[in-house]
Amino acid sequence: MCGICCSVSFSAEHFSKDLKEDLLYNLKRRGPNSGKQLVKSDVDYQCLFSGHVLHLRGILTVQPMEDERGNVFLWNGEVFSGIKVEAEENDTQIMFNKLCASENESDILSLFSEVQGPWSFIYYQASSHYLWFGRDFFGRRSLLWHFSNMGKNFCLSSVGTQTSGVANQWQEVPASGIFKIDLKSTAISGCVILKLYPWKYISEENVMEKYVNSLTQISAELPTFVSVVANEARLYLENPIVPLNMMLPEAEVEMQCKNNSSISPTRDTFKVFLTDQHMKKVVQQFIDVLSIAVKRRVLYLARDKNLAPKEVLQTSNRKANVAILFSGGIDSMVIATLADRHIPIDEPIDLLNVAFMTKEKNKPTSFQEERSKTKYLCEVLSEGVSNNDDSSYNVPDRITGRAGLKELQTVNPSRIWNFIEINVSLEELQKLRRTQICHLVQPLGTVLDDSIGCAVWFASRGIGWLVTQDDVKSYQSSAKVILTGIGADEQLAGYSRHRIRFQTLGLEGLNKEIAMELGRISSRNLGRDDRVIGDHGKEARFPFLDENVVSFLNALPIWEKANLTLPRGIGEKLLLRLAAVELGLTASAVLPKRAMQFGSRIAKMEKNNEKASDKCGRLHIS
Template identity: 80%
Template sequence: MCGICCSVSFSIDNFSKDLKEDLLYNLKRRGPNSSRQLLKSDVNYQCLFSGHVLHLRGVLTAQPLEDERGNVFLWNGEVFSGIKVEAEENDTQIMFNYLSSCKNESDILSLFSKVQGPWSFIYYQASTHYLWFGRDFFGRRSLLWHFSNLGKSFCLSSVGAQTSGVANHWQEVPSSGVFRIDLKSPTISRCVVLKLYPWKYISRENVVEECVNSLTQISADLPAFVSVVANETKLYLEKPIIPLNMLLPQAPLETHWSNISSIPTTRETLQVFLADGHTKEVVQQFIDVLSVAVKRRVLCLPRDENLAPSEVLQTCERKANVAILFSGGIDSMVIATLADRHIPLDEPIDLLNVAFMTGEKTIPTSFNKKRSKQKNHYDLPFEEFSKNVAATDGASPDKQFSVPDRITGRAGLKELQVINPSRIWNFVEINVSLEELQKLRRTQICHLIQPLDTVLDDSIGCAVWFASRGIGWLVTQDEVRSYQSSAKVVLTGIGADEQLAGYSRHRIRFQTHGLEGLNKEIMMELGRISSRNLGRDDRIIGDHGKEARFPFLDENVVSFLNSLPVWEKANLTLPRGIGEKLILRLAAVELGLTASALLPKRAMQFGSRIAKIEKNNEKASDKCERLQVIS
């Protein structure tokens, strides 16, 4: 994780030797291990490069990098596959070495087509006066742009900054491909021209239509003096995933029960599916590909065995290197179980569980009013969880934080302790009062969420910020003590719901438009995940000098899931707690998980109780007034 920034000026009046103080502060929070700036000037322009590094692999490599030909590179990414990076090597240096040897634009695009892993980058090519930049296919790393002064300057940055009394003009760079700017051309035409090299499938069907649509969408949000054009050479990046399988069954979906309403939400029900040889094989293939994705994300970081003996002696106990955003729900439980396979056994794993203060004095055994009236069969696992953890609740620092995710989180902890009692599982109870929420949103969080601005962005952004900060309580049988997670890597389950029909809107779409409609909904979810979620979450988690990693969005995981027909991933003729994310639930059973395999989807904003904590009558899609506060 790094904070990268390039400020470009085309007018001598705007030339500056430093970034604005608030922007520099926000960038430094992302990269606490090294900060450096570099100025490149020409007759027609000036580029100020600013790099701030969070050191995670190989030798600490300060950014920006510059080679003997004057090329400059800023990299915020991880190479997990596609390009060979040895354990002792730094991927920033490896990428720059490859870039420096690129002879033409085709070589540059070929390089970025190979990289598997999250990335955003800025690359200055001195000989051509070109500035290249972009984000990976899913947009797992944030990159913003800001155009000002009628084309006289613009800025690219991992994170933006607010200016008091001025509207926020930062926007997310679309994950549509790689962009290139000729830094000499704006002085002639007074127009910033962005050339796009889009992502395309090798099968190249409908590529022209796809490219035109992308250009139109990007241009619509930019100032009039900025234009986006297709590159005249018709070059492109190869999409790192295969297309979604849109196949529809020739016959109606079979179920193992004649009466859907009588299907019990039990582990035994899931075992019935696993009795089918083909299903069991597909589930095992899914476990294998997801396990490799988790392994790559928990091993690419420095550990105590890599430290000098003197450094190890200073540590009185082993620290966790990996943390998981943990609700006890199926996504985080499966990630935790697979992480346990690959992280050294003597190393703790931090389970970060966030709760916002409620007005209730007792444990809410029914957290959803509508569902509490119905008392449906899919409520049973939650009620069972409540009973399991009620006995330990007396140890909690404050019962006002016994929100749904806290209850399922504690029960999930017990499951993990059964699966591996030798592991130290640090269940970190992160309790947030309304006062602390309002103060830190105003002073720190709101600029990270922007340019997104809805009530939903506010709820999820704030919840993820407090969770990933990792300051809370460790509650064990013996004691309650304050704790701060030292883990630099934070695993999150995002991408599971989008691909496996986990949201209620998937069920609604299926009920109204069948499997064809469900396929289209899943395709749309993946297509917009960069703009709806990932840039925001990267800015939020990166603010703590930590790196977000997304196993469910590993290129091989997405390609595997895309290869399956939709009915092998989800079966929405089945009740909640079974039908959505069916393949993941079956994987959970195979991995030895119990009650958590049957938990229905519960959104983070409701499970943590942040939703409607300040305002009862707002909708998730409303513009959030609280994010407009200028500190």
């Protein structure tokens, strides 16, 4: 993971040898292991490249990279599949070698079509004066652009900055494909023309018109001297996932989904589903593909291979290489269980559980009442509440987190599970939002972005209390890789709006909602989360958004993924719940969806009368 930036000037009076101090500071936080700047000048323009590397695999490769022909490459990505990268190799070097060997545009597009994994990049092609850049299909890595001085300057960067009293000018580069700018012609014309090479399904028609039309609104928000156009050759990137299966069931299948409201959310209920051999096979296939995705994300990092056998056994002093954003909910529980399969047994796993101080004394029964039918679940959760804690941090996610820890300890008692209680006061929240977090959440700016951005920032920072049976001590997670469950709700109908859409428009409406969710995840979630987690010199990894996992889920008919005629705690994310039961999980398999901003109680700390979609003034520097 890296902080990458390219500042381009078309006027000699704006040429510079350094980035602005605040932007450089934010980039350095993303890449603490190496930093370098490189200037490439032409008669008509100057490019200032800045690269800051978080070293995770292979040999530490300093960025920006430059070859003998003057080509320059900045890469913020991970090649998990598609392109062969040996364990001891660095994917930045592999990608740059292949780019430099590309003879034409088609070769470049073929290369990025093959890569499986998250990425954003900037590539300067010296001989043609082209600047290529873009994000992966899901937008799992942040990239922003900023145009200024009537076309005399523009900047591409992993993260932006805010200036007091100045409207934010940074925008997220759309994850619509790869863009190319002809720097020479831009310098002459004074107009910035962004040529788009969009993602396309092989069978899809009119893709160029669709994407250019979708960028009309973005173009309207850009300065008048910036335009987005289709590339003349009508070239495209091959979509890395299969299209969503929009099939609707036959009448008798739909009838089987009726009159299910009386079913109780218990583990035995899921056992009945698993007596269907077809469903059991689908569940196992899902477990297999998700397990491979988790494996790739926990093994692609450097580990200490020089420990003597006696040292290996002394696990109490070992540091975790992998952490999980952990609420004890179904998404994080399944990820933790699968990570346990692949991470060396002598290596701890950090479970990062964040809670924001509540003024009123927490009442665990208040969130259990909504599932009063589930007596078994209530008993498990109440057992997880410690008697000697500050009750102001006993928020719902803390209680389910502790219960989830007990389940994981039962699944594998040999593993050291570091449950990190991260407690955030109102004073600390307001101070760090103002000094740091607001720069990262921007250019997004709603109340929801504020709540989730702050919660994820504090959780991924990993500073809290390590709570064991015998002791409580301060702890800071050293894990460079953080796994998160984002993508499960979007694909498996986990949100309440999915249930509302199903109730009003049926399965056809639900299919369209899921397609829309996946289509907007780059602009709604992932750039923000990458900026927030990356600010700690850590890398976010998203197993549910692995290309093979998404393709597997996209290929299934909707009724094999969710059944929203069933009650909460069963119907939403049904496939994932069945997988959890097969993996040996218990109470967590029937936990209803609870959004992070409510489970961590950050949404209750300040103004309670706000809507999630409202603009959040707290994110702006006045």
